[in-house]
Structures are given as structure tokens and as C-alpha cells.
Amino acid sequence: MKTLTSNADWLDRTRTALWHPCTQMKQLEATAPLPIARGEGPWLIDYDGRRYLDAISSWWVNLFGHANLRINSAIVDQLSQIEHVILAGCTHAPVIELSERLAQLTGLGHAFYGSDGASATEIALKMSFHYWRNSGLPGKTGFVSLKNGYHGETLGALSVTDVALFKDTYAPLLRQSHQAMSPDWRLAEPGESAETYALRAAADLEVWLVDHADSTAAVIVEPLVQGAAGMAMHHPVYLTRLREVCDRHDVHLIADEIAVGFGRTGTMFACEQGAVLPSPSGRVAGGEGASTNVSAIADFICLSKGITGGYLPLSAVLTTEDVYAAFYDDETARGFLHSHSYTGNPLACRAALAVLDIFGQDNVIEANHARSEQFTTLLAEVRNHPKVRHFRNAGMIWAFDVADAQPGFSQNFHRMALAKGLFIRPIGNTVYFMPPYVIEEPEMRLMANVTLDILQTL
Numbered sequence: 001m002k003t004l005t006s007n008a009d010w011l012d013r014t015r016t017a018l019w020h021p022c023t024q025m026k027q028l029e030a031t032a033p034l035p036i037a038r039g040e041g042p043w044l045i046d047y048d049g050r051r052y053l054d055a056i057s058s059w060w061v062n063l064f065g066h067a068n069l070r071i072n073s074a075i076v077d078q079l080s081q082i083e084h085v086i087l088a089g090c091t092h093a094p095v096i097e098l099s100e101r102l103a104q105l106t107g108l109g110h111a112f113y114g115s116d117g118a119s120a121t122e123i124a125l126k127m128s129f130h131y132w133r134n135s136g137l138p139g140k141t142g143f144v145s146l147k148n149g150y151h152g153e154t155l156g157a158l159s160v161t162d163v164a165l166f167k168d169t170y171a172p173l174l175r176q177s178h179q180a181m182s183p184d185w186r187l188a189e190p191g192e193s194a195e196t197y198a199l200r201a202a203a204d205l206e207v208w209l210v211d212h213a214d215s216t217a218a219v220i221v222e223p224l225v226q227g228a229a230g231m232a233m234h235h236p237v238y239l240t241r242l243r244e245v246c247d248r249h250d251v252h253l254i255a256d257e258i259a260v261g262f263g264r265t266g267t268m269f270a271c272e273q274g275a276v277l278p279s280p281s282g283r284v285a286g287g288e289g290a291s292t293n294v295s296a297i298a299d300f301i302c303l304s305k306g307i308t309g310g311y312l313p314l315s316a317v318l319t320t321e322d323v324y325a326a327f328y329d330d331e332t333a334r335g336f337l338h339s340h341s342y343t344g345n346p347l348a349c350r351a352a353l354a355v356l357d358i359f360g361q362d363n364v365i366e367a368n369h370a371r372s373e374q375f376t377t378l379l380a381e382v383r384n385h386p387k388v389r390h391f392r393n394a395g396m397i398w399a400f401d402v403a404d405a406q407p408g409f410s411q412n413f414h415r416m417a418l419a420k421g422l423f424i425r426p427i428g429n430t431v432y433f434m435p436p437y438v439i440e441e442p443e444m445r446l447m448a449n450v451t452l453d454i455l456q457t458l
């Protein structure tokens, strides 16, 4: 085997051998992908030894840095025991422990596993539909999602996704679904608060449900932050109110926390911020001593991305006792007959358990509050820059829009940042930071300074 030591060695071969995701391959003639040889905490290091700060957590998955010793050792330990076994007819300690701990954390239970975020969306949609069918309401087959929502790109998930560039080409293959008004506070009228706007969006959805609840199985939302829309944020009262609306009209609420789960928005799960606001329904699910936070809002929660700390593909859907009970029967076909080959993979589950251990041992949610404040302070000059609009922050996500952005802005910004050691990928004219939870002041200063520098030259 040829030894390859520099970036250049890899570029022709990747162009020929691969089909890169979310990429027009012809554009790779002009823009080479970054060949990454290794990682170290929040840093990515190429084959020429250059270092780049991973400001987007490798597509929002990495929580505790690359080559994290605690996660590494959990996976290595599991490797010597069992790497994988079929989960139909078998079970194992890592998947049981992970399911128990996720139930404790969410108040929902009966974890059903997939491999990617999109497969979690598919599972939640199918489960909701099948629940109504098992409950004698087979007419409830429709789904509602939000304008500019994103839930993955397999056909079922794409049906509830609303990003034209990903969706329009495949429209003839997709099921119709309804897209409701987004609670994104940037769309508020002048003088209207984020909270008032969120309440208006929830009321608008209710108007639609008044006429369509009989044919609707579930509403699916990205709680607090619509990521792919460009980190569009909304007031948590939207979740509180949406729960009430779903209760009134007998429709499930699916919380897609694939991007926002595991501490991203400042709480372990984003739904918790809607649950602390008073809700008249007083819903309780899960076992003795379970936190009822997520279950006070959602009937289903979809988890993936950060669940393994960005190590291995794993997703999970947790739901209520009520949903589970509707499938529990002597008749096989009333069960949830869905599967993926790598369902409940032990290595991935061990990585996830190590991630939950780190959350506990390092008091991560607390520590991130301080990190979040510190970086927000360091971004003061960026925030006040005349080209910056709608500066926003939720926990460990920061975003702003750039006024009068020229065509190609996102690519140009990406390239300029890369030359200064920062790996960042704006969405349209939105620049966002979603760093791993191991960044310290020097890395924060680098992100703030490089961003300010680039803004000055635009």
C-alpha cells in the first residue's frame, strides 16, 4: 500500500471514488474538500498538519471533542465483548442501560433504535400512524410540519421537510403534508415580541387543525431551533401552547430533537424549556421518579446526532405508555414491525453511555451556561457590526444573518475562514457557531476574531 502523507494525494482519489453528501460533485473541481487526517478535541488536522477549529461540531454531532479519551475507552472495552448482535430475539446490557437512562432523562420510554436521524423520523411517523390505526381511527394518516422545517431526507422524512433545494426535485415521490406557519421570531411584525409571535403561530396551527384533525396523525417540530432553516429560533411558549393544541384536537406531537437534544439549547432537551411554563394538562409518563419534562410536551422524541458524541451512527425514538400499549397485543400485525440491521448496535450504545457519564461527571449543562455567556460576551463586536442582523443565541448555538450578502457568500465565507484556521459553513446568509462543548476562551476568541475580520472585508 502506498503511503499517503499530504492533502494532495487524497484529492483526486476522493473526487473519483466517492459521491459526497449534499454536494454537486462538479463543484469539487473548483473547491477541494478538506482531507482530515485526525482530530484532537475541538480541532481537525489535515494531512499537511494544518489545524482547523471545528466550529460546527462536524455537522452538529460532536459534543466532547474528537478522539475523546473517555468515549474511546468505552468503545474499546465494548469491542472486546460484543461488537454487534441482532436485536430481534437478542438483547444486551449496553442497549438496556441506555434505554433506561434515556427514559429517566425524558420521562418517555420504550426506546426504539435506528441508525440515522432520518430513520428516527420515519420510525416516529410510522408509529404515530399505526397507533391511530390500532386505535380504530385509520383515517388519521396526515402529518403537519413547520415551514422551513427539516427532518431528514429519506422519502418519508423528506415529505415533512420544507427545504425547497432538497425537496422540489423529488416532489412526485413524496406524500403531501401540511406546512404550518413557522414560529421563527425573525418573521414577527415590527413591535411584536417573540412570545406574541409564537402564540400567533400556535393559534394559526390550531385553526388548521379545527378542520383537519380527523385526518391528522401528528405534528412534527424541531423544538426551539429550526437548524437547517438557518438556526431559526422561537420562544419556548410555542411548545407549551402546541401541546395544548394537540391535546384539544387529539393529534400526536413529535419532538425532533435530533439536532437540539443533549444540551445544545442550554437544557438537556429543548422541550424542557416549554415544559417549565405552566401547562394545564399536567401530563405524566414514564416510570417512578422519571422526569416529566419532555413527556409534558411530546408524545414522541427523536434523538440522534449528539447521542454518541459524534462517534457512531445511532438514533432512538421514545414514546408514551399509551402509544406502547396500543401495539401490545396477541396479534403480530398490531406490533411495530420495523427494523434496521444495526438496530441497537452495542458499540454505539456504549459511546452513548459514555456521553451520558460525561454529562454527569463534568456537570456539563451548568458548565455550558458559563461557556455560553462567555462566548456571547466575546461576540459583542460581531453583534454590533453594521452588516449583522438578527443576532441570536440558544445555549451552545449562536447565529446571525448578514445584510446585503453577495451571491456565493456562504462558500466565500467558508473559504476565508478556513484560511484563518476556522472550519465553519454558513447556511445561505446565516453564519452560525455550534461548537463542541470543550471549547475554551482561546478557541472562542479565534471564532469571534476571525468572524469579525471577515465581516470587515465583505
Ligand SMILES: *Cc1c(COP(=O)(O)O)cnc(C)c1O
Pocket: 116, 117, 118, 119, 121, 150, 151, 152, 153, 222, 227, 228, 256, 257, 258, 259, 304, 305
Ligand atoms: C440532521 C437532522 C435530521 C436527519 O438526521 P440524519 O442523521 O442526517 O439523517 C433530522 N432532523 C433534524 C432536526 C436534523 O437536524
